[in-house]
Amino acid sequence: MLKILMSDIGRLFERLSSVGTLYLPIEGGGQTAFAPWRAGADVQLDRVNTDLSVKGLFFPQTEDIAFFKREGKKISVLPSSDPDEPFAVFGVRACDVRGLEVLDKVFLDDPAHMDTFYKGRRENGALIALACSSPAETCFCGAFGVDLAEPSGDVAAWIVDNTLYWEAKTQRGERLTEAVRPVMAEQSGTSAVDASKKAARDALAAAPLASLKDSLSAWGANDMLTLFSSPLWANLSMSCVGCGTCTYVCPTCQCYDVQDFDTGHGVTRFRCWDSCMYSDFTLMASGNPRKTQLERFRQRFMHKLVYFPEKYGGMFSCTGCGRCLSKCPVSMNIAKVIKAVGGVENG
Amino acid sequence: MQNVRELMIKKAGEMLSSGEVYGVLAWERGDFACDQTPALFTSPESLSRLAYDEFTAPMLSKYLINEAKKPNEGKKVMVFLKPCDTYNFGHLLSEHKVERDRVYAVGVACSGIFSREKTLLEKCLACKGMEFHHCDEVIGGEGKITWDKLDRFAGVEMIESMTPSERFEFWRGELSRCIRCNACRNVCPVCSCVKCVFDNPGSGVMSKSNADEFEENMFHIIRAFHVAGRCTDCGECSRVCPRNIPLHLLNRKFIKDVNALFGPYQAGASLDDASPLTSYSVNDPEPGYKDKAKGGERVA
């Protein structure tokens, strides 16, 4: 384990940015989001959680797939090249690291149908995860088996009493460690961070949503059709305004649409995030199989809590990051859904 | 507020028990501050879960569009409206999106709404006033503004005083954060078209993301323009923006211009006035003339 004083953290960032673009949680417009580091940037390492997840760095909201150019009768297709720029992300929380593990299942699990854009970024992006010390009231990562105090990633970091502790977890993490070693000091043993880990876990256990795990077990006890046809969906979805906030701030929502844009001198084909909450999601020539907000709303939660675990060995596609709880315009969210279906009253 | 909540529960209980209304649109409690959800209460027993406090932010008028259409033997739906929401209610009535005789509207006293960070919301700082409109009844009486009121148009004037380049930079900084979640649009009681131009594959501008700076600008100009002259300035768009974009500065620019160019107008206050963009006067100022007071001087 290595360590560095927080007052010297700029030197660590400098070393990391020499390896490739370094993304950090940076404050701007009253919000925190992952943005490229430059000296003097307002880096926020205390705040839980960033307003946008780390998802966008690996799976951008819009990304060009190909450009079609027409010359006379000939149409040429110029595909976008796979990303190969090395970069590092510092300050990713345990829930967001899990979010990427969920995306890995979707985009990389099937060797015959790998998403090469996502793959290119995953292979070139190093994750320096930062353990949480004080979870927010909206946090419930524990319900999905995420340990906020022991994040996975290439490197795990802890901040305790103005010192940052650094531990490599993968080979790529080891290589990063060699790059930053000159500015850091050695620390033997893990005793320095053990107390902090315990405090963080205790704080999560005392958070308002700590008991969500118990409600979640009621989901597993029911079969899919029972959950799908539950009369509860009508009441739960009643308040949903059908915006895409929850899906766009979510670290695991991975649905996208492929669209063409006529530039006047060619056509750009791009993909962009889509949201199952939108009325034109699943729209096809024959109409839309999900006609009401109830059906769209149900889809989002059934996908995260039932279909996804069914397909990927029990892995939920919710990480408990709490963003949808704090961002939903009407405060209808996955925690309320889990509890209602699990037979627990809110509040 | 506790007292107001008890009065609300009492009234709602009476109306449900007597069968005068089939349901009550109110707020259901959540797990922490700012976690209350709009809900339809249909039994007196469920009312113990009704919440109303200084963190209860969502507005209920938009839900009337659906609720007041449900057959339910012609019974009314009861709704609680904060003072600013009564303008939205008025607007929905004036556009015939809600039938007045299917609604029992109850105004509820407001003392300002706080964010999760325990600060008063911008829309409350710039409160239009605590009076109620179009209500059948008011619970808790007219509240008082106990804080230093912000001039609604101060922000707009500040931007107007900038050079075009500064204004451009300012809005780039704000609008570039937009993730096109459509929360501003969907939460807006005025934005209630059956099919939005941005969701319509036939419109040529349907898009689900901002693929270019142009689309960020376009979405926000068109969103604000479509509610120009109809926006009641309830401030919901800015409140719900997950990216903290000051959308009220766009809406209030239109409101300020409407007031200056076509005469003072408050959307939703009266059911009889034609909205500024569905009416005209032969003496309207020409576009490009910033205001009548300048005597028609062309602004280059």
Place this chain on the structure above:
Amino acid sequence: MPVESAFQPKIAAFCCNWCSYAGADLAGSSRLSYPADVKIIRVPCSCRVNPLFILRAFQRGADGVIICGCHPGDCHYTSGNYFARRRAALLFSMLDYLGVESGRTRVEWVSAAEGQKFAATMNDFAKTVASLGKCRRIGDLRCRTSES
């Protein structure tokens, strides 16, 4: 003769069918000159101009957009131009508010008999827009070609 290399702005002119389009016709048949980069888009009435048309023109590379219609009181449909006037006043003010220079947008009333006014308006507008240079604030990067 030296080649004119000054910047020629692209201008989208939305002209109502009944007055301004006929005015443009008259300007042409009277051999009055106005810049060739003024692209006329015929609309049934100035009121038909949707704000999206204006934005679309800027998206596709226009440096300035002008709406021309019948004089107030002379609308073929009685009142279309009065509505157009209100909308344009608000929309152009909003574009100015977002930093798109107000010189890039204009409304002018041109009757079928005013070929002279049409040409003069376009010349003057083109001059104003040219002085502001290429519009870089509301175009779409994807629509740009290497020449633009």
